Amino acid sequence: MKSRVAGLALLALSATSALAAQRSAPIPPLLLLPGSTRAMGLGNAYVAGSGPDVISYNPAQVGESRGTVLSWQSFAGNASLASLATNTSVFGASIGAGVQYLEFRSRNTDGATPSGALTRGGQYTASSVLGLLSASVERSGIRVGVTTKYLAQQLANGRRSVPMLDFGIATDLGPATVALVLQDADALLGDAPASGLTLPTRMTLGGMSTGIPVGTWFDVGASAAVSIDAESRVLPAGGVELSYLPVSGWSFTGRIGGQRIAQPYRSGESALTLGATISIDRFALDYAFQQYSGPGATHRVGVRIR
Template structure:
């Protein structure tokens, strides 16, 4: 298992690896980082115990009580937000999360909802949403989870939607105290919508099928390791293989300064091989912890100019 995970990480980190042809999938909300903290560390990690785990690795939902809310603004005028909550209920864990994106559709090319809407303005209006409810439970040293997800892409007055399933597993202390997470995300049928609106190509029955971003993902993360009297260091990394063969991955780290008990300031950065072509490889961010409250900021540069600013609040 360890060799498999490290092999995936090495493949994802290779900048010279062959790149599969990028294909357009929907919804866009299911292809973006979940929350400001995840974005600053290079992207969503399958081993991170974040409040938005229902949309990431459902096996980690309910390992603790937490809630989080993030707002983001893209240079192209697109707005997005993520809200999540997770809590234990008996021996099980429950999680809910919603990711929403509001954008102006691009009026040239096909289809309207392609990733360029994150950096460009257009004449039409579109929105994207992923909402999940998850359950998890321990069994034989592993924690197992499943999430039912509602996925939707809306363009003008047309809507395409479908229900999908995400399966996940996690295990603590697999290597030097690190947590391992594995998941199969967005398992379900294609969304179906109007051919002209969603594919820009006419079909015989007037409908178009839109594939979901099905992916197999794995990741590892560590607890904070003391680095002297006032500093702690945490690292995480992961990789994913999408249904078209595209390999993406990320590696992130956070250096936390703890001047007094209950107060911490974290400096975060991440490198990645992104899933979307408009994303750049480097991300960064900050975190301020005061007792149970954490304020997060993340910055992400986009390839066609401008960037993404995300601000989030977490309560643990």
């Protein structure tokens, strides 16, 4: 167990040095949005999560729960996000794939819109699409994975695209999973700025434990994560969820999350998120909510099929 923790720490140290310096080009808002409805309810602290949509958080975890997730998020009618993620196993490795599509209105021709301003809209129509493909393997209880991402953004002033990489590692420690991940790393080894976009590169250490019984009918779960971004800001996040399981196969879950909002890219977002899930056998309907400053809030719904 000590060697696993040491491994995670070593990766953290080496990766921290790889975080790029602050850049002036805008960060695509799609890269700042939640990749999972459940994760959104948990304050986006999901690097140790599971399910197909964990592909947006940690490639090492893509094999932890098989299925497909389809979700849709609305930003007060001024933007909408659709995403699809699925996973499977091939030759002993876990494979995940996902696609996300964001349509939004920006006040600037270069699409520089804080994710927290998506509800407010703007005069320039823009869209982003993100493709994700990941693979992970597990050896001696340690899971490692990599995700390749490709973002294409259509803006008023033209099209921008950039490839990215995520590297993750995770392991189970007792009832909890701990994970370390480097997200949105520059796949071009420093040439990403040439695309006219800034990547929200960050290193995140997190843990999660779910399904802890409380009495006969309830389970609790909790997740926590702390990220260090390119500007060396420490961004903590966390969430808890409580599930009521009246009969096997059925569960009703409520969750609440909190996070420190990175400024200025996410200004306008509330630090608090809420979520809920109704799960019936292989199907689950997820919902998450986050208040935005200004005219509205964002709602996200997702359907998971295990």
